Amino acid sequence: MAGIRLLLLATIVLLWGAMLGAGVRGDNCANTVPERPNMILILADDMGYSDIWTYGNPSQESNELDDMASEGLMFTHMYAADSICTPSRASLLTGRYAARVGMYSSDPTVRAASADSTMGLPRSEVTIAELLRDEGYNTGIVGKWHLGINSNASDDGYHLPIHHGFNYVGYNLPLGNMFECDEDTDLGSMAERCFLYYNDTIIQQPFYHEGISELMLDDAKNFISENKDDSFFLYMSLIHPHVSLYVGARFKGASKRGAYGDNINEMAYTVGQVLEHLEELNIAENTLVVFTSDHGAHIELCYFGGLNSPFKGGKSTFWEGGIRVPAIFWMPGSIQGGEITGEIASLMDIYTTFATLGGAEVPSDRAVDGLDLSDVVFNCSPSPHDLIFHYCNKFLMAVRYKNYKIVYRTQGLPTDEELWEECVDGRPMDAYFYQIECAAPDSYHDPPILYDILQDPGEHFPISWEHHTKLYNTISDAVEAQEQGFEYAPPLFDETNCAVSPCCDPPRCECGYDKNIRHAC
Numbered sequence: 294m295a296g297i298r299l300l301l302l303a304t305i306v307l308l309w310g311a312m313l314g315a316g317v318r319g320d321n322c323a324n325t326v327p328e329r330p331n332m333i334l335i336l337a338d339d340m341g342y343s344d345i346w347t348y349g350n351p352s353q354e355s356n357e358l359d360d361m362a363s364e365g366l367m368f369t370h371m372y373a374a375d376s377i378c379t380p381s382r383a384s385l386l387t388g389r390y391a392a393r394v395g396m397y398s399s400d401p402t403v404r405a406a407s408a409d410s411t412m413g414l415p416r417s418e419v420t421i422a423e424l425l426r427d428e429g430y431n432t433g434i435v436g437k438w439h440l441g442i443n444s445n446a447s448d449d450g451y452h453l454p455i456h457h458g459f460n461y462v463g464y465n466l467p468l469g470n471m472f473e474c475d476e477d478t479d480l481g482s483m484a485e486r487c488f489l490y491y492n493d494t495i496i497q498q499p500f501y502h503e504g505i506s507e508l509m510l511d512d513a514k515n516f517i518s519e520n521k522d523d524s525f526f527l528y529m530s531l532i533h534p535h536v537s538l539y540v541g542a543r544f545k546g547a548s549k550r551g552a553y554g555d556n557i558n559e560m561a562y563t564v565g566q567v568l569e570h571l572e573e574l575n576i577a578e579n580t581l582v583v584f585t586s587d588h589g590a591h592i593e594l595c596y597f598g599g600l601n602s603p604f605k606g607g608k609s610t611f612w613e614g615g616i617r618v619p620a621i622f623w624m625p626g627s628i629q630g631g632e633i634t635g636e637i638a639s640l641m642d643i644y645t646t647f648a649t650l651g652g653a654e655v656p657s658d659r660a661v662d663g664l665d666l667s668d669v670v671f672n673c674s675p676s677p678h679d680l681i682f683h684y685c686n687k688f689l690m691a692v693r694y695k696n697y698k699i700v701y702r703t704q705g706l707p708t709d710e711e712l713w714e715e716c717v718d719g720r721p722m723d724a725y726f727y728q729i730e731c732a733a734p735d736s737y738h739d740p741p742i743l744y745d746i747l748q749d750p751g752e753h754f755p756i757s758w759e760h761h762t763k764l765y766n767t768i769s770d771a772v773e774a775q776e777q778g779f780e781y782a783p784p785l786f787d788e789t790n791c792a793v794s795p796c797c798d799p800p801r802c803e804c805g806y807d808k809n810i811r812h813a814c
Contacts, residue, residue, distance in 0.1 A: 337533060338530070387419065390662050395785040432525070502539035589610075594721045679771075
């Protein structure tokens with residue numbers, strides 16, 4: 294452990310250089326990857342770029358995620374496909390921009406699926422779970438879903454993960470952990486948004502936080518154990534560190550960062566337990582584990598939100614703080630420890646990378662936006678991306694090109710004074726967003742704003758286009774080509790019906806709770 298801590302110290306010193314574009318890789322960049330490796334995708338919920346020590350947090354205790362980074366490969370320029378949960382997760386699992394999938398609304402203020410959404414991830418979409426299942430992988434999911442629940446009734450489960458390629462669906466939160474899920478909240482509000490499923494059935498409404506992290510960890514470990522002799526894919530979608538910030542007694546009050554730091558440490562412990570379990574089963578060298586976050590931290594939550602430094606903005610925005618996420622690839626024997634890459638990548642790339650490693654062909658009958666990162670991860674190759682486009686609903690917000698970011702639409706940010714007004718002793722009064730909409734009046738810029746994102750990661754100092762005519766023409770041509778060939782699916786978030794909100798025993802929406810709660814519809 295002492296060796297790991299010393300390596301971590303060296304890693305964090307090198308991290309800032311990598312964030313400025315210079316990767317730090319070992320001399321041995323021709324690594325052998327086992328055939329048909331196991332693959333585990335661990336996704337944090339609302340975790341900020343710099344929420345752990347290795348990624349630059351000066352206050353967070355060193356934990357198992359730092360150990361994972363010291364043994365694996367860190368990306369410093371990994372981008373989420375969106376800055377809100379549902380579209381980001383849809384893109385992650387399909388390798389496609391959410392607007393191609395229909396995971397958006399014609400209302401620019403509606404960005405995610407709700408409990409009363411009648412639509413969800415279309416069954417016509419081919420998830421990474423489906424691709425790998427068809428190649429003989431055992432596929433499983435534990436944790437948060439947030440890609441639709443019911444279609445016509447409060448219990449039909451039409452959009453749940455069982456219909457999207459997962460052989461095994463363990464304990465899961467179809468909507469997620471919410472601000473309203475705090476046990477001090479009104480029970481009626483809890484029941485409307487806070488429910489625990491096993492497979493496609495509600496088993497607790499509202500759910501108790503106590504023991505839920507251990508429940509999902511045990512579920513994941515059991516799935517791994519049962520499939521250790523076969524190829525498997527596990528999507529472990531954590532409920533940390535999204536509010537409400539419940540943790541078990543072991544971690545409560547232990548972090549100097551307060552409740553949020555406690556939550557990060559419990560999350561890190563959970564990840565560490567998975568890695569340790571792989572080692573105990575002697576399958577670590579045959580298993581690729583990827584840890585990342587669905588988007589940036591929710592900065593309006595005061596002490597209850599994370600840290601996106603040195604970037605501007607956070608969740609819901611397309612400033613770097615909303616879309617730049619930590620990402621660690623871990624595979625002993627195939628990835629050298631303590632490596633850092635400054636290559637540009639997208640979470641959509643995980644789709645194509647996992648497909649390639651599993652021997653699957655990505656669909657050829659539709660556009661797939663994710664590219665294969667296998668050579669970047671295992672052979673130190675350059676990024677396959679020339680550009681990455683950033684969409685919010687149907688609006689093109691920005692483009693990342695080499696060391697530049699070209700911003701077409703901007704979103705407002707709260708001042709310190711405005712944040713203080715919504716916080717009481719560091720505690721948020723509500724889980725609000727300063728600006729949720731993609732395209733507010735006067736948000737469009739023509740010409741777009743140009744930043745050198747390597748020299749100016751905080752997006753403070755726009756560059757004049759006067760001496761960048763060639764760059765302007767290159768980007769304009771690329772955007773025109775992208776938009777001409779982009780097929781937008783119809784928006785699916787426009788259709789809601791409170792009658793489809795989960796209710797385990799209508800009109801009494803209570804399972805395993807000690808008070809009667811009536812359906813709001």
